[in-house]
Amino acid sequence: MSNPDNLPRKAPVALEDCGAARALDVVPDRWTWLILRHLMYGVGRFADIQDDIGIPKSVLSARLAALVDQGLADKQPYRDGTARTRHAYVLTRKGRGLVPVILALMHWGDTHLKDGESALALTDRRTGAPLRVALTPEDAALPLRRLRYRPVQGRTG
Protein backbone atom coordinates (compact mmCIF):
# COMPACT_ATOMS: atom_id res chain seq x y z
CA MET A 1 0.00 0.00 0.00
CA SER A 2 3.11 2.19 0.11
CA ASN A 3 6.76 1.84 -0.79
CA PRO A 4 9.36 2.05 1.95
CA ASP A 5 10.53 5.53 0.98
CA ASN A 6 8.35 8.50 1.75
CA LEU A 7 6.54 6.58 4.45
CA PRO A 8 3.54 8.11 6.14
CA ARG A 9 4.32 8.71 9.79
CA LYS A 10 0.79 8.36 11.06
CA ALA A 11 -2.51 6.77 10.12
CA PRO A 12 -4.98 9.02 8.26
CA VAL A 13 -7.67 8.23 10.84
CA ALA A 14 -7.09 8.49 14.58
CA LEU A 15 -7.86 5.46 16.71
CA GLU A 16 -10.81 7.16 18.44
CA ASP A 17 -12.43 7.85 15.07
CA CYS A 18 -11.72 4.45 13.59
CA GLY A 19 -14.53 1.91 13.52
CA ALA A 20 -12.04 -0.94 13.34
CA ALA A 21 -10.18 0.22 16.41
CA ARG A 22 -13.44 0.59 18.30
CA ALA A 23 -14.63 -2.80 17.14
CA LEU A 24 -11.48 -4.31 18.60
CA ASP A 25 -12.52 -3.11 22.04
CA VAL A 26 -15.66 -5.20 21.66
CA VAL A 27 -14.07 -8.26 20.06
CA PRO A 28 -10.53 -8.18 21.34
CA ASP A 29 -9.45 -11.79 21.45
CA ARG A 30 -9.36 -15.14 19.74
CA TRP A 31 -11.90 -16.73 22.08
CA THR A 32 -14.47 -14.06 21.41
CA TRP A 33 -14.12 -14.55 17.65
CA LEU A 34 -14.40 -18.32 17.98
CA ILE A 35 -17.52 -17.91 20.10
CA LEU A 36 -19.04 -15.55 17.55
CA ARG A 37 -18.25 -18.07 14.82
CA HIS A 38 -20.26 -20.68 16.70
CA LEU A 39 -23.13 -18.30 17.32
CA MET A 40 -23.11 -17.47 13.62
CA TYR A 41 -23.82 -21.14 12.93
CA GLY A 42 -26.57 -21.12 15.53
CA VAL A 43 -24.59 -23.16 18.05
CA GLY A 44 -25.60 -21.31 21.19
CA ARG A 45 -25.48 -23.70 24.13
CA PHE A 46 -22.81 -23.24 26.71
CA ALA A 47 -21.60 -26.82 26.77
CA ASP A 48 -21.62 -27.17 22.98
CA ILE A 49 -19.41 -24.14 22.52
CA GLN A 50 -17.16 -25.20 25.35
CA ASP A 51 -16.62 -28.72 24.04
CA ASP A 52 -15.99 -27.62 20.49
CA ILE A 53 -13.48 -24.84 20.92
CA GLY A 54 -11.88 -26.07 24.13
CA ILE A 55 -12.30 -22.85 26.08
CA PRO A 56 -12.18 -22.93 29.89
CA LYS A 57 -15.64 -22.55 31.40
CA SER A 58 -14.68 -19.50 33.40
CA VAL A 59 -13.45 -17.70 30.30
CA LEU A 60 -16.48 -18.73 28.25
CA SER A 61 -18.76 -17.48 30.96
CA ALA A 62 -16.99 -14.11 31.06
CA ARG A 63 -16.92 -13.74 27.29
CA LEU A 64 -20.58 -14.58 26.83
CA ALA A 65 -21.53 -12.13 29.55
CA ALA A 66 -19.51 -9.46 27.76
CA LEU A 67 -21.18 -10.24 24.44
CA VAL A 68 -24.63 -9.96 26.03
CA ASP A 69 -23.53 -6.82 27.81
CA GLN A 70 -22.47 -5.19 24.59
CA GLY A 71 -25.59 -6.20 22.75
CA LEU A 72 -24.02 -8.70 20.36
CA ALA A 73 -25.91 -11.66 21.78
CA ASP A 74 -29.07 -12.42 23.72
CA LYS A 75 -29.57 -15.17 26.25
CA GLN A 76 -32.82 -16.84 25.27
CA PRO A 77 -34.83 -19.54 27.00
CA TYR A 78 -35.95 -22.52 24.95
CA ARG A 79 -37.34 -26.00 25.45
CA ASP A 80 -35.80 -29.07 23.83
CA GLY A 81 -38.46 -31.76 23.76
CA THR A 82 -39.59 -32.90 27.18
CA ALA A 83 -36.68 -31.49 29.13
CA ARG A 84 -36.72 -28.45 31.27
CA THR A 85 -36.24 -24.89 30.09
CA ARG A 86 -32.71 -24.15 29.00
CA HIS A 87 -30.87 -21.13 27.70
CA ALA A 88 -29.06 -20.48 24.47
CA TYR A 89 -27.06 -17.53 23.26
CA VAL A 90 -28.30 -16.04 20.00
CA LEU A 91 -26.78 -13.25 17.94
CA THR A 92 -28.58 -9.93 17.88
CA ARG A 93 -28.77 -7.83 14.73
CA LYS A 94 -25.64 -6.05 15.89
CA GLY A 95 -23.91 -9.37 16.41
CA ARG A 96 -25.02 -10.70 13.04
CA GLY A 97 -23.36 -7.65 11.54
CA LEU A 98 -20.03 -9.31 12.29
CA VAL A 99 -20.79 -12.30 10.09
CA PRO A 100 -19.17 -10.69 7.03
CA VAL A 101 -16.05 -10.04 9.05
CA ILE A 102 -15.86 -13.70 10.04
CA LEU A 103 -16.46 -14.78 6.44
CA ALA A 104 -13.76 -12.40 5.19
CA LEU A 105 -11.37 -13.86 7.73
CA MET A 106 -12.36 -17.36 6.66
CA HIS A 107 -11.69 -16.53 3.04
CA TRP A 108 -8.24 -15.23 3.92
CA GLY A 109 -7.44 -18.30 5.98
CA ASP A 110 -8.66 -20.63 3.26
CA THR A 111 -6.54 -18.81 0.68
CA HIS A 112 -3.33 -18.28 2.63
CA LEU A 113 -3.27 -20.97 5.30
CA LYS A 114 -4.94 -23.89 3.53
CA ASP A 115 -4.95 -25.02 -0.08
CA GLY A 116 -7.27 -22.27 -1.26
CA GLU A 117 -10.38 -24.39 -0.97
CA SER A 118 -13.01 -23.42 1.55
CA ALA A 119 -14.82 -25.98 3.67
CA LEU A 120 -17.93 -23.81 3.39
CA ALA A 121 -19.66 -22.89 0.14
CA LEU A 122 -21.50 -19.57 0.06
CA THR A 123 -24.30 -19.08 -2.42
CA ASP A 124 -27.07 -16.62 -3.15
CA ARG A 125 -30.27 -17.99 -1.64
CA ARG A 126 -32.18 -16.41 -4.50
CA THR A 127 -30.07 -16.98 -7.59
CA GLY A 128 -27.73 -19.78 -6.50
CA ALA A 129 -24.71 -17.77 -7.62
CA PRO A 130 -21.50 -18.20 -5.62
CA LEU A 131 -20.90 -15.42 -3.10
CA ARG A 132 -17.92 -13.98 -1.24
CA VAL A 133 -17.17 -11.20 1.14
CA ALA A 134 -14.96 -8.85 -0.84
CA LEU A 135 -14.31 -5.31 -1.94
CA THR A 136 -17.21 -4.36 -4.15
CA PRO A 137 -19.20 -1.38 -5.39
CA GLU A 138 -21.71 -0.34 -2.75
CA ASP A 139 -24.61 -1.10 -5.03
CA ALA A 140 -23.42 -4.67 -5.58
CA ALA A 141 -23.49 -5.45 -1.84
CA LEU A 142 -26.05 -8.08 -0.84
CA PRO A 143 -27.89 -8.27 2.50
CA LEU A 144 -27.03 -11.17 4.78
CA ARG A 145 -30.44 -12.72 4.36
CA ARG A 146 -29.45 -13.60 0.81
CA LEU A 147 -26.66 -15.81 2.15
CA ARG A 148 -26.92 -19.60 2.14
CA TYR A 149 -23.97 -21.66 3.31
CA ARG A 150 -23.34 -25.35 2.93
CA PRO A 151 -20.36 -27.37 4.15
CA VAL A 152 -18.30 -28.81 1.34
CA GLN A 153 -17.90 -32.59 1.58
CA GLY A 154 -14.66 -34.49 1.62
CA ARG A 155 -12.33 -31.58 2.04
CA THR A 156 -10.13 -31.86 5.07
CA GLY A 157 -7.38 -29.33 5.42
Added chain:
Amino acid sequence: MSNPDNLPRKAPVALEDCGAARALDVVPDRWTWLILRHLMYGVGRFADIQDDIGIPKSVLSARLAALVDQGLADKQPYRDGTARTRHAYVLTRKGRGLVPVILALMHWGDTHLKDGESALALTDRRTGAPLRVALTPEDAALPLRRLRYRPVQGRTG
Protein backbone atom coordinates in the same frame (compact mmCIF):
# COMPACT_ATOMS: atom_id res chain seq x y z
CA MET B 1 -29.25 -17.34 11.62
CA SER B 2 -31.34 -19.83 13.57
CA ASN B 3 -34.24 -19.69 15.96
CA PRO B 4 -33.71 -20.92 19.50
CA ASP B 5 -35.64 -24.16 18.99
CA ASN B 6 -34.10 -26.93 16.98
CA LEU B 7 -30.62 -25.60 17.62
CA PRO B 8 -27.65 -27.13 15.84
CA ARG B 9 -25.37 -28.73 18.39
CA LYS B 10 -22.16 -28.31 16.45
CA ALA B 11 -20.66 -26.14 13.74
CA PRO B 12 -20.86 -27.50 10.17
CA VAL B 13 -17.11 -27.07 9.76
CA ALA B 14 -14.57 -28.36 12.28
CA LEU B 15 -12.05 -25.91 13.66
CA GLU B 16 -9.13 -27.61 11.93
CA ASP B 17 -10.82 -27.19 8.55
CA CYS B 18 -11.97 -23.63 9.12
CA GLY B 19 -9.97 -20.84 7.56
CA ALA B 20 -11.28 -18.38 10.11
CA ALA B 21 -10.17 -20.51 13.03
CA ARG B 22 -6.74 -20.93 11.48
CA ALA B 23 -6.49 -17.24 10.75
CA LEU B 24 -7.07 -16.57 14.42
CA ASP B 25 -3.92 -18.47 15.27
CA VAL B 26 -2.00 -15.98 13.13
CA VAL B 27 -3.83 -12.83 14.24
CA PRO B 28 -5.03 -13.70 17.71
CA ASP B 29 -5.16 -10.40 19.54
CA ARG B 30 -6.11 -6.76 19.51
CA TRP B 31 -2.54 -5.50 19.30
CA THR B 32 -1.81 -7.56 16.21
CA TRP B 33 -4.89 -6.17 14.47
CA LEU B 34 -3.99 -2.61 15.39
CA ILE B 35 -0.47 -3.13 14.07
CA LEU B 36 -1.83 -4.54 10.82
CA ARG B 37 -4.12 -1.55 10.52
CA HIS B 38 -1.11 0.74 10.70
CA LEU B 39 0.84 -1.32 8.21
CA MET B 40 -2.16 -1.17 5.90
CA TYR B 41 -1.81 2.61 5.90
CA GLY B 42 1.90 2.29 5.25
CA VAL B 43 2.90 3.33 8.76
CA GLY B 44 5.74 0.89 9.30
CA ARG B 45 8.22 2.45 11.69
CA PHE B 46 8.57 0.99 15.13
CA ALA B 47 8.28 4.24 17.04
CA ASP B 48 5.39 5.54 14.93
CA ILE B 49 3.33 2.46 15.61
CA GLN B 50 4.25 2.44 19.26
CA ASP B 51 3.35 6.08 19.84
CA ASP B 52 0.06 5.85 18.00
CA ILE B 53 -1.48 2.75 19.48
CA GLY B 54 0.19 2.89 22.90
CA ILE B 55 1.58 -0.62 22.85
CA PRO B 56 4.47 -1.54 25.15
CA LYS B 57 7.72 -1.79 23.22
CA SER B 58 8.35 -5.35 24.33
CA VAL B 59 4.98 -6.47 23.02
CA LEU B 60 5.35 -4.56 19.76
CA SER B 61 8.72 -6.13 19.22
CA ALA B 62 7.33 -9.62 19.78
CA ARG B 63 4.29 -9.04 17.57
CA LEU B 64 6.27 -7.61 14.68
CA ALA B 65 8.67 -10.54 14.87
CA ALA B 66 5.70 -12.91 14.74
CA LEU B 67 4.22 -11.10 11.73
CA VAL B 68 7.53 -11.33 9.87
CA ASP B 69 7.87 -14.93 10.95
CA GLN B 70 4.49 -15.80 9.52
CA GLY B 71 5.09 -13.98 6.30
CA LEU B 72 2.57 -11.18 6.79
CA ALA B 73 5.20 -8.44 6.88
CA ASP B 74 8.76 -7.80 5.74
CA LYS B 75 11.38 -5.73 7.50
CA GLN B 76 12.82 -3.45 4.85
CA PRO B 77 15.72 -1.02 5.03
CA TYR B 78 15.16 2.50 3.77
CA ARG B 79 16.78 5.93 3.91
CA ASP B 80 14.89 9.04 4.91
CA GLY B 81 16.76 12.01 3.47
CA THR B 82 20.22 12.45 4.92
CA ALA B 83 19.72 10.24 7.93
CA ARG B 84 21.14 6.81 8.39
CA THR B 85 19.62 3.57 7.15
CA ARG B 86 16.50 2.59 9.03
CA HIS B 87 14.01 -0.23 8.91
CA ALA B 88 10.31 -0.28 8.27
CA TYR B 89 7.77 -3.07 8.35
CA VAL B 90 5.82 -3.49 5.14
CA LEU B 91 2.93 -5.84 4.43
CA THR B 92 3.58 -8.77 2.14
CA ARG B 93 0.97 -9.97 -0.32
CA LYS B 94 -0.27 -12.39 2.30
CA GLY B 95 -0.52 -9.54 4.79
CA ARG B 96 -2.30 -7.27 2.33
CA GLY B 97 -4.86 -10.02 1.99
CA LEU B 98 -6.11 -9.06 5.43
CA VAL B 99 -7.00 -5.53 4.35
CA PRO B 100 -10.58 -6.50 3.45
CA VAL B 101 -10.99 -8.02 6.88
CA ILE B 102 -9.88 -4.81 8.53
CA LEU B 103 -12.16 -2.77 6.28
CA ALA B 104 -15.10 -5.06 7.06
CA LEU B 105 -14.41 -4.64 10.74
CA MET B 106 -14.19 -0.88 10.26
CA HIS B 107 -17.53 -0.83 8.50
CA TRP B 108 -19.12 -2.75 11.36
CA GLY B 109 -17.61 -0.44 13.94
CA ASP B 110 -18.69 2.66 12.04
CA THR B 111 -22.23 1.31 11.74
CA HIS B 112 -22.76 -0.11 15.22
CA LEU B 113 -20.36 1.76 17.49
CA LYS B 114 -20.37 5.22 15.93
CA ASP B 115 -23.01 7.25 14.13
CA GLY B 116 -22.87 5.21 10.98
CA GLU B 117 -20.47 7.57 9.25
CA SER B 118 -17.02 6.34 8.39
CA ALA B 119 -13.94 8.47 8.83
CA LEU B 120 -12.53 6.86 5.70
CA ALA B 121 -14.10 7.05 2.26
CA LEU B 122 -13.46 4.11 -0.07
CA THR B 123 -13.75 4.63 -3.81
CA ASP B 124 -12.91 2.80 -7.01
CA ARG B 125 -9.61 4.15 -8.30
CA ARG B 126 -10.86 3.62 -11.82
CA THR B 127 -14.50 4.69 -11.79
CA GLY B 128 -14.72 6.79 -8.63
CA ALA B 129 -17.71 4.75 -7.42
CA PRO B 130 -18.06 4.26 -3.66
CA LEU B 131 -16.82 0.87 -2.49
CA ARG B 132 -17.38 -1.38 0.52
CA VAL B 133 -16.32 -4.75 1.77
CA ALA B 134 -19.51 -6.79 1.75
CA LEU B 135 -21.23 -9.96 0.75
CA THR B 136 -21.31 -9.94 -3.02
CA PRO B 137 -21.43 -12.22 -6.06
CA GLU B 138 -17.96 -13.57 -6.78
CA ASP B 139 -17.85 -11.90 -10.15
CA ALA B 140 -18.56 -8.49 -8.60
CA ALA B 141 -15.51 -8.69 -6.33
CA LEU B 142 -12.83 -6.10 -7.07
CA PRO B 143 -9.08 -6.54 -6.56
CA LEU B 144 -7.45 -4.45 -3.84
CA ARG B 145 -5.49 -2.41 -6.34
CA ARG B 146 -8.76 -0.79 -7.37
CA LEU B 147 -9.15 0.64 -3.87
CA ARG B 148 -8.52 4.29 -3.10
CA TYR B 149 -9.15 5.59 0.38
CA ARG B 150 -9.38 9.15 1.61
CA PRO B 151 -10.00 10.38 5.16
CA VAL B 152 -13.28 12.22 5.52
CA GLN B 153 -12.87 15.73 6.91
CA GLY B 154 -14.52 17.17 9.95
CA ARG B 155 -16.02 13.96 11.29
CA THR B 156 -15.00 13.15 14.81
CA GLY B 157 -16.75 10.23 16.39
Added chain:
DNA sequence: AAGGCTGAGTTCATTTGTCAAACCCTGATA
Protein backbone atom coordinates in the same frame (compact mmCIF):
# COMPACT_ATOMS: atom_id res chain seq x y z
C1' DA C 1 38.87 10.33 18.60
C1' DA C 2 35.42 11.29 22.35
C1' DG C 3 31.03 12.13 23.50
C1' DG C 4 26.23 12.47 22.67
C1' DC C 5 21.92 11.52 20.41
C1' DT C 6 18.36 8.48 18.54
C1' DG C 7 15.75 4.59 16.98
C1' DA C 8 15.01 0.05 18.04
C1' DG C 9 15.04 -2.98 20.76
C1' DT C 10 15.89 -6.28 25.54
C1' DT C 11 15.50 -7.13 30.49
C1' DC C 12 13.15 -7.20 34.66
C1' DA C 13 9.82 -6.82 38.53
C1' DT C 14 4.98 -6.33 39.02
C1' DT C 15 0.31 -6.76 37.83
C1' DT C 16 -3.14 -8.96 35.25
C1' DG C 17 -5.28 -12.75 32.70
C1' DT C 18 -5.56 -17.72 31.63
C1' DC C 19 -6.05 -22.43 32.80
C1' DA C 20 -7.95 -26.82 34.74
C1' DA C 21 -10.00 -28.82 38.50
C1' DA C 22 -13.10 -28.63 42.13
C1' DC C 23 -17.10 -26.90 43.83
C1' DC C 24 -22.07 -24.93 43.78
C1' DC C 25 -26.86 -23.91 42.44
C1' DT C 26 -31.23 -24.67 40.28
C1' DG C 27 -35.05 -26.99 38.47
C1' DA C 28 -36.81 -31.47 36.75
C1' DT C 29 -37.35 -36.20 37.61
C1' DA C 30 -37.65 -40.80 40.45
Added chain:
DNA sequence: TATCAGGGTTTGACAAATGAACTCAGCCTT
Protein backbone atom coordinates in the same frame (compact mmCIF):
# COMPACT_ATOMS: atom_id res chain seq x y z
C1' DT D 1 -36.72 -36.44 49.60
C1' DA D 2 -32.75 -37.62 47.01
C1' DT D 3 -30.64 -37.43 42.80
C1' DC D 4 -29.00 -35.77 38.42
C1' DA D 5 -27.28 -32.69 34.79
C1' DG D 6 -26.56 -28.28 32.68
C1' DG D 7 -24.62 -24.13 33.50
C1' DG D 8 -22.15 -21.88 35.75
C1' DT D 9 -18.48 -19.68 39.94
C1' DT D 10 -14.35 -20.17 42.77
C1' DT D 11 -9.69 -21.37 43.47
C1' DG D 12 -4.84 -21.41 43.19
C1' DA D 13 -0.97 -22.41 39.99
C1' DC D 14 0.87 -20.68 35.90
C1' DA D 15 1.68 -17.62 31.71
C1' DA D 16 1.44 -13.21 29.49
C1' DA D 17 1.16 -8.18 29.49
C1' DT D 18 2.84 -3.98 31.37
C1' DG D 19 5.98 0.00 31.93
C1' DA D 20 10.33 1.51 33.51
C1' DA D 21 15.07 1.02 33.14
C1' DC D 22 18.74 -0.51 30.54
C1' DT D 23 21.46 -1.77 26.11
C1' DC D 24 23.38 -1.29 21.69
C1' DA D 25 24.79 0.40 17.19
C1' DG D 26 25.41 4.05 13.94
C1' DC D 27 25.72 8.64 12.77
C1' DC D 28 26.78 13.61 14.07
C1' DT D 29 29.22 17.08 16.32
C1' DT D 30 33.26 18.83 18.26
